Amino acid sequence: MSTEVDAVVVGSGPNGMAAAVTLARAGLSVEVFEAQPTIGGGARTLDLGLAPGITHDICSAVHPLAIASPFFVDFDLRARGMELTTPEISYAQPLDDKPAALAFHNLDETVDRLGEAGPEWRRFFAPLLERVDDAIWLSLGDKRSVPETLRDLPGIANVVKFGLRLLSQASPAWNIPLSHESSQALFTGVAAHAIGGLPAMGTAATATMLSTVAHAGGWPSPIGGSQAIIDHLVADLEAHGGTVRTNARVDHVSDMPAARAYLLDTSALNAAQIFSGLLPAQVDKSLRGFKHGNAAAKVDFVLNGPVPWSDPEVGRAGTIHVGGSRAQMAAAEAQVMNGRMPADPVCLVSDPTVFDKSREVGGLRPLWTYAHVPFDCPLDPTEYITRQIERFAPGFRDRIVAHNAIPASEMAGHNQNYIGGDIATGVVSFYRMMARPRLTWDSYSLGAPGAFLCSAATPPAPGVHGMNGWFAARRALKTRFGIDEAPSLAPGD
Template identity: 60%
Template sequence: MSAQRFAELDAVVVGSGPNGLAAAVTLARAGLRVQVLESQDTIGGGARTLDLGLAPGITHDICSAVQPLALASPFFRAFDVRARGVELRTPEASYAQPLDDEPAAIAWRDVERTAAGLGADAAAWRATLGTLAAHWDLVVELSLGDKRSVPSALLSPRTLAAAPMFGALLGLQGTAAWNLPFRTERARALLTGVASHAIGDLPSLALGATSALLGTLAHGTGWPIPVGGSQAIIDALVADLRAHGGEIVTGHHVSTWRDVPSARAVLLDTTAGAAADILANRLPRSLEDSLRRFRHGNAAAKVDFVLSGPVPWRDAEVGRAGTQHLGGTRAQMAAAEAEVAAGRVPEHPVTLVSDPSVGDPSRIQAGLRPLWAYAHVPTGDTTDPTELVTRQIERFAPGFRDVVVASRGVSAADMPHHNPALVGGDISLGQVTMWRMIARPTARWDPYRLADTGWYLCSAATPPGPGVHGMNGWHAAQRVLRHEFGIHELPDLSPQTADVTGSATDPSHPRS
């Protein structure tokens, strides 16, 4: 499809990941003429589900399989993916932390059941994660804001319990005091494992914030698995965009501003460095330099497996969770992450694993099932991770090799082949530190607006950072509506039956 089909465009979005599509849907709902440009032949960026040809009928989630924020993100709550036919199933256990010398620690959906398995730390888990889970919506608002405005949650009397606890847990887990308030290795490892959804130093404030948010949601909403794969969420966004007059053009690579059709606003769901390259010499020099200085973080190397049966976990309870965090004890995980930070591939890397059939049995075809896994490695590492990940799974699931039918390893260096934004395997699109979660990618008051150019950055390289939540795109789209079109009221994103595709010719349309 030609990128020039529309006679006029109000907005162009470069990149069709969750953030790009969140921005595009928001703008189209406001009555704008929107076009999305995607360099790949398939839509969805890090949330695609594809048949890799490893086994008949078996599909794999290319980057993200489990979606902890699909029920919690303010954008997805406004968009209401469930009302659009996306089935999100939450396993009875959100995540598990197997250990070498004792039973695994399990984060069940039920706080009490989780606490009961933590022995001496039962009361501490209830007081911290239990309190936060009861106010999960406030925790989400505190975590997923634009880092520039005061969250309205702070003005609510309900925050008197949640906000101080969130701050205390973040502070403890992000500093040398991170062993408090927990006394057992099982509780400490359970909370540290969930921090591994970000890649960085342990302990650190940014990873402490990750563990506090995702640990809260493990009990508050659960960690849902989309039936059919993460692509189901992407398909719902695409359907809404097209229903409101938007277009998507695949196979259209943007390397310079000249590759983008004329529009009043352009939003880039790209890395900060790619934004600087596309707009080379068209931005204020200080801004261009700042974008180029935004460093990439360490990386993930991915392995897609096809199995003939479930993973034979030594502790059978581990298999009831939708996600497994493999790294052992808190000290072992911290040592592995330190190796990565030093540029070395650990012998036992922190590894995340998920069998989506735990929540979605339809992913099993002819007795075969997909298994999703990635390991933390240095940026740009060229090692095929298959053996590395297989050994780490075997550590906690002896006999795993016997159920592997096929596999495909993707090194950190090769991750950009299916998503150019994942430079060197950096799935976060930039360093994950507390400073860089605020000054992301720069310390400017408006981190989305690329000066007075009509161009914006809407990717995970902006606040609130990485994750399938659409908030980066939603925050950027709000600024586009306000600055470029004078629209100050957010459009309703809920499912509607009214056909508004004629809005482009409506006399009240912002460009008319």
């Protein structure tokens, strides 16, 4: 059978586009299929019709790895003209009846503001900041090849430092190295990004890496919203001959043109369905049995002013983790894991106008929020999130002009990968970071000739970093096209 295109990519999220760009830059003809009417998957910015001119990031909003991941370091968004802004305070943790814990871009400032908790925060992170790339490569590698960090003695030493800190925060003794409420809560808020057990290896790994990045390059966001990242990827794809089709849902491989390689930026279940009847029985079973993680439920607000945080310093942060103390967040996440909706869920909040004044229109501004909830939870999260923010920002309700809520059970309506609100596209645990989505040496191969999975359901982990797509594309180049050397991603090449 003759092929109509060299490679087809299903899904236009960050990983799908990373895969498509890599393939196109290797000289292949590439076509991307996107089921939604808009491009971007987990990095879209849309006008939801809540207020004139107000746009919302409907999935991801703040991007710690948009300039730090190896894929984006090579792709170099800033050199392509994308404006990124990095708040002085990377993230904040409001606390009841006391000043908030603040993680500044600058470690020294963070230590000073933490007071008695400052020295232990410095002891934890200062050694990791000596070679930040080691932590990034260790966290964002394919979990199969030897990371660049292990190729010299200082790198090995830094990996040991990283590992010891990770282990300390994954054990019941996690309160020993971080013994003060403010430092405990500050770290745990980041750990909760993984929406899993606290303490645990998966959540501890997430927090250790992201917190290190926060004190190195900070947590940047694109001016205008997350869509800017995708727009630059699409522009590069098209410059190298690739195309993107929207409103092009793929339910089976027969819905796509003949190609030598198919790369799916989909959930493991969707991949099994698309290649139904064509995969080895054990692979099909493993993909369909890949366990979903806990969920997120989203609320996009329009406000008539900034959130009135009790501690005004919180309003300077790019990301706010709302959940109270370490013990309170761990209890809430435990309830979620047991399938119960906590009265006070862990919430993430970001006001993009704090670092991007262009997002405010006519005195109104968007507010991005989500709450951690049980998988496939049908409850409207609006009141839960509103109550949690009001807890630390009395008067918040009075600032709300409009809102749009998406329960976890409906999250797949705007992103097919987010089944039941599982925004990580599969449970995030230490084991499932290694065996993602199944236990095999080649995590990207689907076991059928030319079929690959390139989504967050593969290593290294979820997030807007493009690494999953980059690794899968490089595997496809080598095994299907005989191209051993990855193409340059640099602007102008």
